[in-house]
Amino acid sequence: MARITKNKTKEAPPRKQIRKSKFQADLAPSEDSMVRALKTELQLTSNTDFLSDALALFHWAVSERKRGHRIVSESATGERKILVFPHLERVAPELALPRIDIHWTRAELENLAELASKRPAEPTDALIRAMRH
Amino acid sequence: MAVAIRHLEEFDDVESFDCGDEPLNNYLQRYAWTNQQKVSIGVTYVAIDEAASHTVLGYFTLATSSIPRDKLPKKYVRGLPPYDLPLILLARLAVDKRFSGRGLGHALISEAFKTILRVADDVGCRCVITDAYRDKAGWYARYGFIPVEGAERDGPQKMFLDIRTIRAALQQGKK
Numbered sequence: 001m002a003r004i005t006k007n008k009t010k011e012a013p014p015r016k017q018i019r020k021s022k023f024q025a026d027l028a029p030s031e032d033s034m035v036r037a038l039k040t041e042l043q044l045t046s047n048t049d050f051l052s053d054a055l056a057l058f059h060w061a062v063s064e065r066k067r068g069h070r071i072v073s074e075s076a077t078g079e080r081k082i083l084v085f086p087h088l089e090r091v092a093p094e095l096a097l098p099r100i101d102i103h104w105t106r107a108e109l110e111n112l113a114e115l116a117s118k119r120p121a122e123p124t125d126a127l128i129r130a131m132r133h
Numbered sequence: 134m135a136v137a138i139r140h141l142e143e144f145d146d147v148e149s150f151d152c153g154d155e156p157l158n159n160y161l162q163r164y165a166w167t168n169q170q171k172v173s174i175g176v177t178y179v180a181i182d183e184a185a186s187h188t189v190l191g192y193f194t195l196a197t198s199s200i201p202r203d204k205l206p207k208k209y210v211r212g213l214p215p216y217d218l219p220l221i222l223l224a225r226l227a228v229d230k231r232f233s234g235r236g237l238g239h240a241l242i243s244e245a246f247k248t249i250l251r252v253a254d255d256v257g258c259r260c261v262i263t264d265a266y267r268d269k270a271g272w273y274a275r276y277g278f279i280p281v282e283g284a285e286r287d288g289p290q291k292m293f294l295d296i297r298t299i300r301a302a303l304q305q306g307k308k
């Protein structure tokens with residue numbers, strides 16, 4: 001007589017609840033329009049999908065730069081442009097100079113911003129000589 | 134005397150260095166190597182006599198920094214790229230007083246500018262900032278550094294030089 005054994009069905013492990021984080025950002029109107037235009041171009045319907053793709057791309061860019069790789073775009077005619085993005089450059093291994101923070105007063109920042117947004121000054125004779133040195 | 138400029142090395146003779154300014158001597162003797170190799174907050178370049186290749190005649194230190202865009206006054210940020218403002222800090226520059234008057238300061242700042250341009254070409258940078266002693270501000274002004282006004286108290290004078298001005302100098306120097 002055949003014994004019929006009942007296969008005990010294994011109980012499925014309790015489903016782990018995936019905790020999702022909420023991400024909220026205050027965007028300037030121009031950035032908001034950029035997000036909308038990109039979503040349309042990429043045929044993405046939700047902000048979650050948009051953020052997820054953007055994150056994947058940014059993560060890839062950071063990991064490439066960390067490995068010392070440069071991110072280059074090449075046109076059909078072979079013209080190349082190298083992406084230089086200050087935040088990415090902080091992880092680049094060939095960056096020889098370390099980074100430090102400087103204390104600035106509000107008035108100094110105002111003056112610095114004014115200087116940096118002006119047309120550059122003409123080089124002095126001493127500077128030209130220094131570059132010939 | 135044939136002078137070479139290179140990175141500070143561990144066994145360079147820094148103890149005999151004397152530029153006449155205690156904080157600048159002290160930085161080279163106590164902190165420059167640690168800051169370069171261990172905590173990585175500044176890279177020091179030294180001028181050495183090729184005949185006595187570990188005796189430091191002068192030095193300068195460079196580091197990078199940036200200013201968050203949201204810290205800058207709104208009326209100016211329109212004229213700037215939409216990122217933090219990246220800059221290079223010419224943190225220190227000094228010449229041993231036994232070798233002053235021989236053009237070492239000029240050689241050091243020349244090398245600093247060339248290094249700064251290489252870094253700016255690689256990683257992007259808008260300007261150079263130096264914290265100059267007020268009595269030395271005139272020396273930096275000769276190279277085109279412009280005082281940044283608005284310090285809270287007397288002390289070093291922050292000075293600004295646009296990277297594009299250095300690039301223009303390089304081009305003009307080739308003519």
